Amino acid sequence: SQQGEEDPQALSIQEGENATMNCSYKTSINNLQWYRQNSGRGLVHLILIRSNEREKHSGRLRVTLDTSKKSSSLLITASRAADTASYFCATAGRGGGNKLTFGTGTQLKVEL
Amino acid sequence: DTAVSQTPKYLVTQMGNDKSIKCEQNLGHDTMYWYKQDSKKFLKIMFSYNNKELIINETVPNRFSPKSPDKAHLNLHINSLELGDSAVYFCASSQQDRGSEAFFGQGTRLTVV
Numbered sequence: 001s002q003q004g005e006e007d008p009q010a011l012s013i014q015e016g017e018n019a020t021m022n023c024s025y026k027t028s029i030n031n032l033q034w035y036r037q038n039s040g041r042g043l044v045h046l047i048l049i050r051s052n053e054r055e056k057h058s059g060r061l062r063v064t065l066d067t068s069k070k071s072s073s074l075l076i077t078a079s080r081a082a083d084t085a086s087y088f089c090a091t092a093g094r095g096g097g098n099k100l101t102f103g104t105g106t107q108l109k110v111e112l
Numbered sequence: 113d114t115a116v117s118q119t120p121k122y123l124v125t126q127m128g129n130d131k132s133i134k135c136e137q138n139l140g141h142d143t144m145y146w147y148k149q150d151s152k153k154f155l156k157i158m159f160s161y162n163n164k165e166l167i168i169n170e171t172v173p174n175r176f177s178p179k180s181p182d183k184a185h186l187n188l189h190i191n192s193l194e195l196g197d198s199a200v201y202f203c204a205s206s207q208q209d210r211g212s213e214a215f216f217g218q219g220t221r222l223t224v225v
Contacts, residue, residue, distance in 0.1 A: 033213060042116075042202060042216035043155075086153060098143055098208050099168050102155040 004103025021106040023089030118217035135203030144186035
């Protein structure tokens with residue numbers, strides 16, 4: 001069964017606003033990652049947060065992880081039109097193989 | 113200097129045909145993957161190879177056969193294509209001992225008619 005659920009499924013905001021996406025998962029994890037996918041392109045890794053971390057920043061991105069609630073959030077501050085894309089969370093389990101289990105994705109549209 | 117490259121980018125073929133998708137990575141990673149993304153954008157792992165050895169094989173029909181001639185290449189061969197195989201297939205790679213940040217190829221859009 002699918003590991004991660006993301007909400008919202010779609011988000012439309014104005015340029016300059018902040019965008020927050022949430023991800024929930026079901027089993028224990030080694031780490032959680034966020035990826036971006038532009039239309040018709042491959043996935044690009046954004047940020048990785050380990051299970052013993054609670055918050056991580058990278059540029060305009062801020063990720064939080066709450067392992068007790070099995071949830072994570074991705075905040076994009078001061079959004080730009082170029083941030084328009086689909087965003088996926090992915091969990092890496094404690095088992096072998098580095099298997100990533102992806103969430104359902106959030107489609108973000110940033111309007112001028 | 114593409115890190116993970118897969119070919120072809122688009123593949124249109126008839127039901128019943130056999131086709132292959134090739135993937136190469138120049139990152140020196142020891143692990144490669146195939147993922148399938150369906151029309152609802154849901155991504156699911158199909159296979160994973162570590163140093164040319166199969167380590168993950170999700171419940172994929174045996175019409176799908178991965179082949180890893182060396183750790184920089186992971187090809188996907190599909191026999192007797194069916195309409196339901198239409199999807200975007202992504203190759204990815206990672207280095208196992210650095211956690212599992214993955215680098216993805218641009219995808220192969222397979223359309224079975």
